[in-house]
Amino acid sequence: MSTEELREEQQFVSGLYARLDALREEAEAAVRASLTQVGNGLQARLERDVLVAERSGLLAAFNAGENGLCFGRLEFRDGRDHHIGRIGIRASDIERTPLVIDWRAEVARPFYLATGHTPMGLRRRRHITTEGRDVTALHDEILDLSDTTRTGHEGADADEVLLAALDSARTGRMHDIVQTIQAEQDRIIRAPHHGVLVVEGGPGTGKTVVALHRAAFLLYAHRQLLAKRAVLIVGPNPAFLGYIGEVLPALGETGVLLSTVGELFPGVSATGTDTPEAAEVKGRAEMADVLAAALRDRQRTPEPGAPVIIEHEDGDLVLDWTIAQEAREAAREADVPHNLGRPHFAFRVIDMLTQQLADRLGADPYGGPNFLGPDDIAQLGKAIAASPEVHAAIEELWPQLTPEGFLADFLEEPTPHLRDEDALLVRRPRGAEWTAADVPLLDEAAELLGSDDSAARAMAEAERAKQIAYAQGVLDVSYASRTYEFEDKDDDESEVLLAHDIIDAERMAERQEEDDHRSAAERAAADRTWAFGHIIVDEAQELSAMAWRLLMRRCPTRSMTLVGDPAQTAEAGGCGSWESILSPYVEDRWEYTRLGVNYRTPVEIMDVAAEVPRVEHPDFQPPSSVRSTGVVPWARRADDLAAAVADAVAAETRDDGRLAVIAPRELHDELAGKLPGVTAGEALDLTRPVVLIDPRQAKGLEFDTVLVVEPGRYGTSDLYVALTRATQRLGILHAQELPVALKQVAATP
Numbered sequence: 001m002s003t004e005e006l007r008e009e010q011q012f013v014s015g016l017y018a019r020l021d022a023l024r025e026e027a028e029a030a031v032r033a034s035l036t037q038v039g040n041g042l043q044a045r046l047e048r049d050v051l052v053a054e055r056s057g058l059l060a061a062f063n064a065g066e067n068g069l070c071f072g073r074l075e076f077r078d079g080r081d082h083h084i085g086r087i088g089i090r091a092s093d094i095e096r097t098p099l100v101i102d103w104r105a106e107v108a109r110p111f112y113l114a115t116g117h118t119p120m121g122l123r124r125r126r127h128i129t130t131e132g133r134d135v136t137a138l139h140d141e142i143l144d145l146s147d148t149t150r151t152g153h154e155g156a157d158a159d160e161v162l163l164a165a166l167d168s169a170r171t172g173r174m175h176d177i178v179q180t181i182q183a184e185q186d187r188i189i190r191a192p193h194h195g196v197l198v199v200e201g202g203p204g205t206g207k208t209v210v211a212l213h214r215a216a217f218l219l220y221a222h223r224q225l226l227a228k229r230a231v232l233i234v235g236p237n238p239a240f241l242g243y244i245g246e247v248l249p250a251l252g253e254t255g256v257l258l259s260t261v262g263e264l265f266p267g268v269s270a271t272g273t274d275t276p277e278a279a280e281v282k283g284r285a286e287m288a289d290v291l292a293a294a295l296r297d298r299q300r301t302p303e304p305g306a307p308v309i310i311e312h313e314d315g316d317l318v319l320d321w322t323i324a325q326e327a328r329e330a331a332r333e334a335d336v337p338h339n340l341g342r343p344h345f346a347f348r349v350i351d352m353l354t355q356q357l358a359d360r361l362g363a364d365p366y367g368g369p370n371f372l373g374p375d376d377i378a379q380l381g382k383a384i385a386a387s388p389e390v391h392a393a394i395e396e397l398w399p400q401l402t403p404e405g406f407l408a409d410f411l412e413e414p415t416p417h418l419r420d421e422d423a424l425l426v427r428r429p430r431g432a433e434w435t436a437a438d439v440p441l442l443d444e445a446a447e448l449l450g451s452d453d454s455a456a457r458a459m460a461e462a463e464r465a466k467q468i469a470y471a472q473g474v475l476d477v478s479y480a481s482r483t484y485e486f487e488d489k490d491d492d493e494s495e496v497l498l499a500h501d502i503i504d505a506e507r508m509a510e511r512q513e514e515d516d517h518r519s520a521a522e523r524a525a526a527d528r529t530w531a532f533g534h535i536i537v538d539e540a541q542e543l544s545a546m547a548w549r550l551l552m553r554r555c556p557t558r559s560m561t562l563v564g565d566p567a568q569t570a571e572a573g574g575c576g577s578w579e580s581i582l583s584p585y586v587e588d589r590w591e592y593t594r595l596g597v598n599y600r601t602p603v604e605i606m607d608v609a610a611e612v613p614r615v616e617h618p619d620f621q622p623p624s625s626v627r628s629t630g631v632v633p634w635a636r637r638a639d640d641l642a643a644a645v646a647d648a649v650a651a652e653t654r655d656d657g658r659l660a661v662i663a664p665r666e667l668h669d670e671l672a673g674k675l676p677g678v679t680a681g682e683a684l685d686l687t688r689p690v691v692l693i694d695p696r697q698a699k700g701l702e703f704d705t706v707l708v709v710e711p712g713r714y715g716t717s718d719l720y721v722a723l724t725r726a727t728q729r730l731g732i733l734h735a736q737e738l739p740v741a742l743k744q745v746a747a748t749p
């Protein structure tokens, strides 16, 4: 191995870190200085905010650059020579020469796509491995076969770097894969952002990690739009979101909101749980009509012949079926949400009651015209409109409702709108905790109800227009700030990232509203009506039809990436096929793509796991595993299951890496008692060496070693998920019979 090459690369990388340090210090100093700057007036505040925002964004990127700043090098046949890194950095010279190119730039693509067959102009591709700031290894691939120059770092196996990454011990947190993105993954990451892209693939094919890199790529390629509208990533549960939460910050990206569907109704935290059957009922598409019908029932009339009598200073008012019916029709014809229809209803009722009173008070006993003039009638109308009794009667017939109040009423008594057997499943007393399956229903209710904030909106809009106009002026004069070091686009269209690109006038103005310094993602989290720039849904196969309605409302442009695996569907309410999910929203205008290589599970484990779906689908083909470890899965029968699990955990725990015991929930208490220091329950800490989870919690996660306990009690898809979580070793412990699919697993005493 040539130490000279290594030394030269080290020198380059050290220089790069020195530049990173300088840039970071500059940015920190700028933030500090701006924060202490007490300028006078709005302009000074705006300028300060611009600076703080752009420098803070840069700081996040610089901090991300600390680990694995530079990991590749491309030498082209035409003499071009580029280093590839996590972020782009330029030198301080007058030309602002790119030192390292952002992995997302077009010019970096051959790093991921070039092959001996299609070298994309490359002579040599180098993988640079670093630990901290030290270069520890180089792997070179010669792509131009006529080139006879050798560096001494040509590896026998081009996949060495990938395999080292796949073999490494797990930490309980997902890591980025910028150094080893595979060609099939690269195409998905960089696919155009318009429209719906479905990414399907079996366990371990990189769906999640690819989706996260896609978010990073889209934020890079469409920064202006997405910094403003933010990207939403939806995952199945909070533990999973914790597991993937470090990937985007490690790529320098912060404009992303990670959320479960249950967290998407601001002000409501879904702490309750539903039975799977209740969740299934609540998730059905027909619930939209059911809620609409329940709401129509809240728009009432008195029974014919049993009018509401309202005491009034000028005599009783009779609000009968005819008046209420006519007012209700008029309000419904307005075709607006319920709460916005209420003023229409109230207006008609007041109008008709006024007429009623006027007819009575001004009647000419001799049959002539009414004595009252228009002014008198207007006076009567005012008095009626101000009457608390009249308001109470209107409220009774067409109440002002909140989504929470309306849904709580509905769940307390879901008949007659639901069939008896379904009503039995979802019925619950008022005041019960909200569940994740309630959130799409609350969102639906909010849509049906609307809120009468038109006056407030008009005022806010006028104020905003003023702010935008002013902020635009400030931006125009204050940007001589071409001090960005970022390499942001490929060489051909090389362009320095301007402050304008990061903060435009609109966003600037938004920042000013009530001194609102939150990021777009933070503001989006607090706003039910926020329209995201792009939505990524992981484990998309699990979402109910009602959850899809909620998500589609959050993404009117339908710029979405959906990743999932129908074979892993666990929720009874999960949608059956991509067609059935998507056709109501985009018909057949969506792209479908598949990932076919399993990067997680070695072939020995996958052979065992694949037998599970094959019981029902004999032709089932799992993704092909990229690795083989020679370690064969085992099964052990034990009467004292908890003791056997404790022994197995002791035997399988390694110094580094993570072990998961996956067991049915009802065994958790007993198992936890035998596993000191284990983490379990809702507040899981996945970074701990041993975790105890049930199959649903295991979704999307991975561990070095997995012990699956009592698999006979799992459903097919839960079992398939559980068996495909290990990167190295799989053991099965059972007291009951093994399911047929696992009978072949080597039994150990």
Ligand SMILES: Nc1ncnc2c1ncn2[C@@H]1O[C@H](COP(=O)(O)OP(=O)(O)OP(=O)(O)O)[C@@H](O)[C@H]1O
Binding pocket: 162, 165, 166, 175, 177, 180, 181, 182, 185, 201, 202, 203, 204, 205, 206, 207, 208, 209, 210, 565, 568, 599, 600, 699, 700, 701, 702, 724
């Ligand atoms: N190109 C790659 N380089 C390095 N590691 C990779 C690559 N692709 C995938 N991986 C790793 O493979 C593992 C599985 O990836 P991921 O969790 O994204 O798969 P998945 O398809 O979402 O799986 P599942 O459906 O089972 O949840 C992760 O550890 C991921 O980092």
